[in-house]
Amino acid sequence: MIRILAVDDDIHMLNFVATELRQTGYEVVEATSGEEALQLLESETMDLAVVDVMMPGMNGFELTRIVRTEYDLPVILLTARHHIEDKERGFLAGSDDYLVKPFEAKELLYRVKAILRRYNHPEDDLLIVGSLTIDLKSYEVRSINGILFIPLKEFELLALLASKPRQVLSRDLIIESVWGIDFQGDEQTVSVHIKRLRQRLERFSPDVHIVTVRGVGYKLEVSG
Structure with missing residues (x-):
């Protein structure tokens, strides 16, 4: 089964993302900080990460750089900001896609499936x-x-x-x-x-x- 790491310090958004992904058939592992996400990655195998940008401590850009460099996982970044500079920072950090909050569940699922197709050649x-x-x-x-x-x-x-x-x-x-x-x-x-x-x-x-x-x-x- 495909495993997705969902990372967000906003528990309501984290629950929303995790619930929608699980209902579609994915296994979801949740983390509320970048530090917790890295601890999980040390012991568990993932296929993709959905990461919030604005988190205390390690932000989503920093986490994305580490995830892409050390674990070679595809990353979707979530943000509440529309600034083009944030998009540029996200892609420079190595993210594969970018979603601006609020977003529809279907949009998230389409992006996830598209990236998994690209990486897994199903x-x-x-x-x-x-x-x-x-x-x-x-x-x-x-x-x-x-x-x-x-x-x-x-x-x-x-x-x-x-x-x-x-x-x-x-x-x-x-x-x-x-x-x-x-x-x-x-x-x-x-x-x-x-x-x-x-x-x-x-x-x-x-x-x-x-x-x-x-x-x-x-x-x-x-x-x-």
């Missing part, structure tokens, strides 16, 4: 079923209608079905693959997630269908 890990493209590295689901953002378990369920098109997968296999063998819920959980996925696909990629095989399980099929 085209090597694509599942293509009909008009649907499932990117296993960036956790994107794409069609001619754009990009679909879905919760992690729904993504894993869709990816599992797409990895074996036209093959019927039992509910037990789905539960074990997506939720794990220690899952304490019941089969209704699968039904709920299947229902949600169907509703999304009807609007987003209508040629791709999840078919119920009664008494057995589910399979993914393409019409037309």
Whole structure:
């Protein structure tokens, strides 16, 4: 799973960024200062950092320089200031992108996904079923209608079905693959997630269908 380091001394902004990233399927590690972020990087592996500029002690520019130099991580800087000088300082420090507060969650997610595509080359890990493209590295689901953002378990369920098109997968296999063998819920959980996925696909990629095989399980099929 892709791990993102979120760094901001404003706890409300930190919670907002972390929540949006987690809902999209990323693992997020939080830090409230540049110093704490560097301590985390000494012991944990990250794929990207989202860093606030205006922090007490070590500011975002200083942290970015260290992160890029010592850990070679891509960085998105967050700031409340519109000054072009700040943008120049950010890019000179090595940041890959720059977002001015306040910003929409979708804008942050688009920037994150674009940078991860640039660094990770996820085209090597694509599942293509009909008009649907499932990117296993960036956790994107794409069609001619754009990009679909879905919760992690729904993504894993869709990816599992797409990895074996036209093959019927039992509910037990789905539960074990997506939720794990220690899952304490019941089969209704699968039904709920299947229902949600169907509703999304009807609007987003209508040629791709999840078919119920009664008494057995589910399979993914393409019409037309």
